[in-house]
Amino acid sequence: MTTDGFGFTPGAFLDGALGRSGVIHTPHGDIRTPAFIAVGTKATVKAVLPETVSELGAQAVLANAYHLYLQPGSDIVDAAGGLGAFMNWPGPSFTDSGGFQVMSLGVGFKKVLAMDATGLANDDVIAEGKNRLAHVDDDGVTFTSHLNGDRHRFTPEVSMRIQHELGADIMFAFDECTTLMNTRGYQESSLARTQAWAARCLDAHAQLTRERVGKPYQALFGVVQGAQFEDLRRKAARDLAELEVDGTRFDGFGIGGALEKENLGTIVGWVNSELPVDKPRHLLGISEPDDLFAAVAAGADTFDCVMPSRVARNAAIYSLDGRFNVNTARSRRDFGALDPDCDCYTCANYSRAYLHHLFKAKEMLGATLATIHNERFTVRLVDQIRESIESGDFHAFRGEFLGRFYGGRTRTAP
Ligand SMILES: [Zn+2]
Numbered sequence: 001m002t003t004d005g006f007g008f009t010p011g012a013f014l015d016g017a018l019g020r021s022g023v024i025h026t027p028h029g030d031i032r033t034p035a036f037i038a039v040g041t042k043a044t045v046k047a048v049l050p051e052t053v054s055e056l057g058a059q060a061v062l063a064n065a066y067h068l069y070l071q072p073g074s075d076i077v078d079a080a081g082g083l084g085a086f087m088n089w090p091g092p093s094f095t096d097s098g099g100f101q102v103m104s105l106g107v108g109f110k111k112v113l114a115m116d117a118t119g120l121a122n123d124d125v126i127a128e129g130k131n132r133l134a135h136v137d138d139d140g141v142t143f144t145s146h147l148n149g150d151r152h153r154f155t156p157e158v159s160m161r162i163q164h165e166l167g168a169d170i171m172f173a174f175d176e177c178t179t180l181m182n183t184r185g186y187q188e189s190s191l192a193r194t195q196a197w198a199a200r201c202l203d204a205h206a207q208l209t210r211e212r213v214g215k216p217y218q219a220l221f222g223v224v225q226g227a228q229f230e231d232l233r234r235k236a237a238r239d240l241a242e243l244e245v246d247g248t249r250f251d252g253f254g255i256g257g258a259l260e261k262e263n264l265g266t267i268v269g270w271v272n273s274e275l276p277v278d279k280p281r282h283l284l285g286i287s288e289p290d291d292l293f294a295a296v297a298a299g300a301d302t303f304d305c306v307m308p309s310r311v312a313r314n315a316a317i318y319s320l321d322g323r324f325n326v327n328t329a330r331s332r333r334d335f336g337a338l339d340p341d342c343d344c345y346t347c348a349n350y351s352r353a354y355l356h357h358l359f360k361a362k363e364m365l366g367a368t369l370a371t372i373h374n375e376r377f378t379v380r381l382v383d384q385i386r387e388s389i390e391s392g393d394f395h396a397f398r399g400e401f402l403g404r405f406y407g408g409r410t411r412t413a414p
Contacts, residue, residue, distance in 0.1 A: 004217035005025065005026065005027040005216065005217050006024075006025060006026055006027070006169070006217055006219040006251055007024075007025045008022055008023070008024050008025070008252065008278060008279055008280040008301075009022055009023045009025070010022040010277060010278065011023065011389075011390065012389050012390045012392075013389075014297060014389060014394055017297055017298075017299075018269055018272045018273060018297070018298055018299030019296050019297045019298065019299055019389060019394065020033075020277075020299065020301070020389065021033060021034065021386050021389045021390050022280070022301060024092075024170075024252075024280050024301070024302070026060075026092040026169035026170065026219070027169060027216035027217055028084060028090065028091055028092045028093065028169050028216070029059075029090075029091050029092050030059075030092075031059045031060050031092050031302065032059065032383075032386060033280065033301040033302055033386065034292075034296045034300070034301055034302065034303070034382050034385055034386050034389075035059050035060065035301070035302050035303075035379075035382055035383075035386070036058070036287065036292075036302075036303050036304070036305075036378050036379045036381070036382040037058070037059075037060045037061065037062045037094060037282075037302055037303065037304040038053050038058040038060070038061050038062070038304075038309075038375055038379070039061070039062050039304050039305065039306045039309065040053075040061040040062065040063050040087065040089075041063060041064045041067050041306065042063070042064070042067045042068065042071070043063050043068060043077070043083060043086055043087040044087060045058075045061060045309060045371070045375070046309055046313065046367075046371065047309070047312075047313065047364070047367040047368045047371045048309075048368055048371050048372055048375070050087060050088050050089045051088075052345070052372060053089070053375070054089075054091065055345070056344060056345070056372055056375050056376040056379060057376060057379045057380060057383065058375065058379050059091060059092065060091055060092040060093060060094060060169075060302075061087075061089055061091070061093050061094070062093070062094040062095070062096060062304045063083055063087075063093065063094070063095050063096075063166065063168065064095065064096055064098060064101060065095050065096060065097055065098035065159060065162045065163050065166060066098030066101035066102055066154075067098075067101070068083075068095075068162075068166055069098065069152075069162045070145055070146075070147055070152075071147060074161075074162040074163075074165035074166050075165060077165060077166050077167070078165035078166070078167065081167075082166065082167025082168070082215075083095065083166050083167050083168050084167070084168075092169045092170070093168040093169055093170070094168050094169070094170040094171070094172075094282075094304070095163050095166050095168040095170075095171050095172070096172050096254075096284065096304075097159045097163065097171070097172040097173060097174040097175065097223070098154060098159055098162070098174070099141075099154075099159070099172075099174050099175050099176065099177055099223075100177045100256070100284075102134055102141050102143050102154050103134060103136065103141065103176065103177040104134075104177075133146070136176060136193075138193055138196070139155055140153055140154055140155030140156070140158070140174075141153070141154045141155075154174065155174070155200075156173070156174045156197040156198075156200035156201045156204060157200060157204045158174075159173075159174035159201070160174070160201055160204035160205050160208060160220075161204070161208065163218070164205075164208040164209075164212060164215075164218060167215065167216075167218065168218065169216070169218060169219060170218070170219045170220075170221060170251075170252070170282075171205075171218055171219070171220050171221070172220075172221050172223055172254050172282075173197065173198050173201040173202075173220060173221065173222045173223050173250070173254075174197055174201055175194040175197060175198070175223040175225055175256060176190045176193050176194050176197070176225070177225070177256060177257050178190050178225065178227055178257055178258060179227075179257075179258050180227060180228060180258040180260065182227070182258075184229065187225075187226065187227050187229060187232055188232065190225065191225055191226060191232055191235075191236055194223070194225050194236070195236070195239055195240070195243075198222050198223075198240055198243055198250075199243060199245050201220065201222075202220065202243065202244075202245040202246070202248050202249070202250070203245045203246055203248075205218075205220045205248060206245065206246045206247070206248040207246075209248075219251035219252060220248075220250055220251055221250060221251060221252040221253050221254045221280075221282060222240035222241075222243065222250040222253050222254070223240075223253070223254040223255075223256045223257075223284075224236045224237045224240060224253055224254065224255050224256065224271050224275075225256055225257040226257070226271075227257060227258045228258065228259075228260055228263060228267065230267075230270050233267060233270045233271050234270050234271070234273075234274050236271075237253070237270075237271045237272075237274035237275050238274050240253060241253070241274065241275055241276055250279070251279065251280075252279045252280040252281065252282065253271075253275050253279065253280075253281050253282070254281075254282045254283075254284055255267075255268055255271050255272075255281060255282070255283045255284065255300065256284045261291065264286070264291055264294050264295060264298075265294035265295065265297060265298045266298075268283060268294070268295050268298035268299065268300055269298035269299065272298055272299030272300065273299075275299075280301045280302065281299060281300050281301050281302075282300070282301065282302045282303070282304070283295050283300040283302070283303050284304065285304065285305050285306075286303050286305055287303065287305030287307045287308055287378050288307070289381060289401065289402060289405050290402055290405075290406070292378075292381060292382060292385065293385065293398045293401075293402065296382075296385050296389070296394075297394070297398075303382065305378075308371075308374035308375050308377065308378045309371045309374060309375060311323075311374065312367065312370035312371040312373070312374040312375075313367040313370070313371065315327040315355070315359040315366070315370065316370075316374075317338050317339070317355075317370060317373060317374065318339070318373070318374050318377040318378070319338065319339035319341075319342070319377075320339060320341050320401075320404055320405060321339075321404060321405070321407060322405055322406065322407060326338065326352055326355045326356050326359065326370070327356055327359040327360060331352040331353060331355070331356040332353060332356050333353055334351065334352040334353050334356075335351040335352070335353050336351060336352055337350075337351065337352070338350075338352055338355065338370075338373050339373070339377070342373060342376065342377060342380075343376070343380070344372055344373050344376035344377070345372055345376075346369040346370070346372045346373040346376075347373060350369055355369055355370060381401070384397065384401075385397070385398075
């Protein structure tokens with residue numbers, strides 16, 4: 001551990017592979033990795049108490065700089081004592097830079113994962129017919145608030161200031177997110193811009209760390225982009241790993257942007273084989289079981305995704321036998337648990353029939369109970385993946401789990 005309270009200690013490694021277990025040390029506690037990080041975009045994991053998030057085993061939460069900047073304002077969170085104090089979450093926390101949300105306003109993309117890029121390679125396709133709400137230039141991004149139409153501008157310096165005010169243990173550098181639909185030429189110029197922004201983030205971060213004396217140390221992760229191009233991904237990873245500004249380097253790395261589902265493990269592997277082994281790596285935005293196994297095998301340590309809680313609010317339930325919808329007729333008279341093998345609060349106390357009723361009656365408790373279950377399912381799966389690395393059973397566990405979860409069916413789309 002470094003003297004400022006942040007560090008990473010690798011544990012066991014998969015044979016001949018990049019996958020590993022480990023511990024991320026933060027001023028608000030340790031995170032045993034691999035770990036699934038619960039998403040609390042607006043300083044709340046939707047529909048559940050922070051105490052419940054802790055009880056279901058989540059070790060850390062991730063909030064979003066864009067949303068909290070617009071509402072309530074990062075100055076309010078700062079005055080409250082930072083994100084953890086504001087939302088009553090005493091454990092480790094992350095904020096993402098807001099880059100993805102801001103860029104999404106411009107191009108209208110909803111998902112960067114699992115997109116089929118076949119036949120699509122046109123920088124204009126994504127914006128065609130859309131009223132662009134964001135414009136990227138070399139200095140930053142100007143965008144229109146999705147809340148009230150006000151104009152705002154994010155730059156690397158603005159994102160760093162916001163994230164320092166939010167006060168999470170782990171922050172991400174402000175980067176440009178591209179999609180698989182952007183051309184190779186655009187990806188190259190975008191990467192150059194992201195690299196320049198990374199240096200400005202490190203500079204602003206070093207300055208803010210000096211200014212804000214007495215605050216717990218906040219770690220900064222650089223974000224590796226490069227879409228599906230091996231040479232671009234590898235170069236981006238090397239460049240960020242070597243980047244040093246004013247004696248400051250990145251404390252860890254995020255792997256961002258467009259990843260084709262079929263190549264996820266391959267792309268994450270390119271990046272992680274270039275990154276230093278003694279720094280943590282976060283993969284942004286995945287939670288499907290096959291993606292989690294692939295990413296862990298390729299050396300990713302932490303993950304976040306809105307999907308388990310988002311689909312829960314629409315009655316979609318994860319179980320060891322796959323994902324199902326509890327509001328269909330099949331569950332109406334089923335007095336068994338959502339998943340008989342689950343150890344969560346919902347499965348210990350409530351039936352499929354009761355959740356079916358809550359969703360049909362549009363009762364809020366349905367979302368709460370389903371969220372508890374889906375978050376626990378995902379957190380526990382990643383915990384079991386970690387244990388399987390440490391006991392040397394990763395490959396057997398992967399085969400057994402995925403064989404049952406997907407069970408010969410075609411994979412459930414996220
Ligand atoms: Zn459960």
